[in-house]
Amino acid sequence: MSTIEIEGLHKSFGALEVLRGIDLAVEPGEVVCVIGPSGSGKSTLLRCVNLLEQPTAGTIRVAGVEVTDPDCDIDAVRRGIGMVFQQFNLFGHLTVRENVTIAQRRVLKRGRAEADRITAENLRRVGLAEKAAAYPAQLSGGQQQRAAIARSLAMSPRLMLFDEPTSALDPELVGEVLAVMRALAGEGMTMLVVTHEMAFAREVANRVVFMDAGVIVEQGPPAEVFGRPREERTREFLHRVLEPTRVRPAD
């Protein structure tokens, strides 16, 4: 059973059709990176998986449960899906420890001792054990994003969604977040990652999906998509992203 199965997914915002028929499956343990120009619908696709956006048409199954079914208990499904946002979205009124603990206590109903133990474990995992008592505003962007990853991991998810996790970071802080994600991939976590970090996609992804204008243009192993892109649109995008200094005004 695939971890994610998407069939015929359409999503419109008013008259604007952002997703125009997406079919995609993600297998357990797979790391899939979604790349493409801004406005291509990558983030909307990701946000449909846990129903932060309500699809206009199509079906989405996560671990066999159809989330697009109106009778689906979406809160229960979301417990098993971690999500990491571009803007971190740490809870500003809570310390890092409380950020990681609150959903364990309130949603999973874990006891205080168990929740504290799992929180400590996951903060160690992202290298933030000594920042447990800090508030988000006292952390760097990279530290905030790692704390946000720990917050998701503490829920023991079967799937992690990453929505441009390094796009809001200063360049020198990108590496520490990618290192955590790479380690996570190494542990066998199923990951769907929307990213502009081509080096990360090339090295860590099992599969790269290139989207443009609301459709999947091509997908395959990173060596193929980056090395021998079949589609002209993919080639052009990769040229712009990988060799930005060679782009001519006419391109």
Next chain:
Amino acid sequence: MRLSPRRRRRIAQAVGYLVFALVIAVVVAAADWGRLSEAFFRLDIARGMFPGAITVALRNTIVYTLLAFVFGLTLGLILALMRLSSIPPYRWFATAYIELFRGLPALLVLFMVGYGVPLAFPDREIPGGVYGSVTVGLGLTAAAYMAETIRAGIQAVPKGQLEAARTLGMSHTRAMISIVLPQAFRIVIPPLTNEIILLTKDTSLVYVLGVTATTIELTKFAGDTLNTRVNPTPLVVAGLLYLLITLPMSQLVRGLERRAGRER
């Protein structure tokens, strides 16, 4: 002769100070200080107001303020949530309520609660006597203002906070209680403190409900003393006692706003 810009600025400044000093001097010279102190600063009359001014009048002013504030805050929170509800009739009701009670004088509402309700429902009465009527009478108006303040506070919490909470599996209600409202209240503490200051002053309207010796508040207390002693000194005493409540709170609001400004 041409003046340098610096000299011109100095002269303009000197003229400004001089005008101010002249006006003060004229007022001081023109005032009849003997009459004034006889009218407003009779220490014997002021002394006669204590301890009642504090143990009864000031105490009741504070009690009325707090009761109306708690009532208004609770109702205001409910109205704010109704205004943001996805169910249209809730939104309509909340909007109508807020528009209505923001547009009516607090005194009129107090009359309505004090005299209208007992006439409309002769067998029922608002529990708590005058205290109950004041709580409702002032709280209904305060709730309308606080509802708008709280709504703005909720909307000032970034949308990503709710999304992050929902993706962790929290229900909408749980996310509001644990994540959104605590942050919204931090944002609205300064404007809500202003609301307490306004309420403190509005308690001076309570006399229209016919207060007794034990339920009297500052303004009525001062007014009664004014009538018996035929001297306005009590008004000055009451004014000072109001400032005793409101000035520290203004100070508190300034401190909170400074702190909020630093955190951003």
